[in-house]
Amino acid sequence: MFELQPLVRKNIWQLEPYSCARDEFKGVSASAYLDANENPYNNTINRYPDPLQERLKEMISPIKGVPVPNIFLGNGSDEAIDLVYRIFCHPGVDNVVAIEPTYGMYKVCADINDIFYRKVMLDENYQFTADRLLESCDRRTKVIWICSPNNPTGNDLDRDEIVKLLLKFQGIVVVDEAYSDFSKQKPLRLDLGLYPNLIVLNTMSKAWAGAALRLGMAFASTDIISLFNKVKYPYNINKLSQEKAMDLLRDQSGYRQHLIMVTEERDRLMSAFAALPICKKIFPTAANFFLVRVTDANAIYRYLVERGIIVRNRNRVTLCENCLRITIGTKAENTALLSALIKFKA
Numbered sequence: 094m095f096e097l098q099p100l101v102r103k104n105i106w107q108l109e110p111y112s113c114a115r116d117e118f119k120g121v122s123a124s125a126y127l128d129a130n131e132n133p134y135n136n137t138i139n140r141y142p143d144p145l146q147e148r149l150k151e152m153i154s155p156i157k158g159v160p161v162p163n164i165f166l167g168n169g170s171d172e173a174i175d176l177v178y179r180i181f182c183h184p185g186v187d188n189v190v191a192i193e194p195t196y197g198m199y200k201v202c203a204d205i206n207d208i209f210y211r212k213v214m215l216d217e218n219y220q221f222t223a224d225r226l227l228e229s230c231d232r233r234t235k236v237i238w239i240c241s242p243n244n245p246t247g248n249d250l251d252r253d254e255i256v257k258l259l260l261k262f263q264g265i266v267v268v269d270e271a272y273s274d275f276s277k278q279k280p281l282r283l284d285l286g287l288y289p290n291l292i293v294l295n296t297m298s299k300a301w302a303g304a305a306l307r308l309g310m311a312f313a314s315t316d317i318i319s320l321f322n323k324v325k326y327p328y329n330i331n332k333l334s335q336e337k338a339m340d341l342l343r344d345q346s347g348y349r350q351h352l353i354m355v356t357e358e359r360d361r362l363m364s365a366f367a368a369l370p371i372c373k374k375i376f377p378t379a380a381n382f383f384l385v386r387v388t389d390a391n392a393i394y395r396y397l398v399e400r401g402i403i404v405r406n407r408n409r410v411t412l413c414e415n416c417l418r419i420t421i422g423t424k425a426e427n428t429a430l431l432s433a434l435i436k437f438k439a
């Protein structure tokens with residue numbers, strides 16, 4: 094059976110967390126707050142924000158289909174990624190296993206925390222198998238990183254293989270579903286109850302149009318969420334971000350419309366790319382971007398920069414030689430990209 098405690102660093106398991114004024118007193122109807130050394134004159138931001146973001150979580154819960162006690166909110170997904178290392182991995186001793194290529198922050202945070210990072214190449218279709226990942230694990234492997242839809246490749250990873258991994262691996266499996274809004278595959282976050290070793294990441298930065306808020310989410314068992322809450326900075330999400338996030342979440346029709354526009358533009362852009370002489374291969378995508386292999390990624394990247402159009406050059410990423418990653422923009426931006434590329438001469 095899965096046991097959490099042996100996976101957690103001893104100092105974290107035993108940690109007595111900082112108790113802030115807003116933790117100790119949680120009543121709603123006090124008439125004088127003289128407990129936190131704040132400035133008492135109301136300018137809307139003179140008080141500390143809610144350390145556990147209860148109102149925001151109550152809005153997120155029905156939208157994501159995840160109960161409030163299973164939600165952690167972080168200063169971007171970046172905070173959740175970093176906390177995974179700080180909770181589970183002993184610096185200089187433990188290792189993690191990840192698919193490659195994938196999102197760069199898993200490796201950067203491993204390096205910052207002095208954790209060994211083992212890469213397992215995806216196959217030529219950018220897919221993986223649970224068994225190949227498990228072959229790279231040993232008794233010091235605490236975490237496996239999966240990203241689906243994957244960045245920078247864009248595709249959904251095989252859901253049955255992720256489930257197989259969750260059932261076979263005795264450590265933590267993080268599945269980053271930053272792009273699941275754009276995918277038709279059933280998100281793993283809806284099956285949280287089945288897998289005590291699962292952490293799912295989501296973000297306000299992509300489909301929800303809130304990249305500047307810095308608001309990431311982790312969904313997991315209540316035991317794992319308690320560990321996140323213990324280790325995070327007490328007031329990790331500022332009040333302005335909490336309020337603005339609630340504004341965005343209230344506008345669900347705006348969210349849905351953006352999804353429709355982005356997926357329509359994605360189809361249009363990808364069909365148009367297929368007809369471009371510079372286009373060698375378009376990879377299938379379930380995200381708001383797609384990966385394309387071109388005749389000369391470096392030259393085309395520079396050509397576009399000169400015209401004020403910035404795409405992501407992934408030429409130096411393994412398995413992505415001569416590939417550009419194109420984010421779906423507005424209709425006008427996408428049209429500008431296409432007209433520039435039509436005029437490109439090698």
Ligand SMILES: *Cc1c(COP(=O)(O)O)cnc(C)c1O
Nearest residue numbers: 169170171196244271296298309
């Ligand atoms: C963009 C992205 C995120 C979002 O990170 P934030 O820190 O929440 O902005 C997370 N994971 C992946 C794979 C991404 O591509």
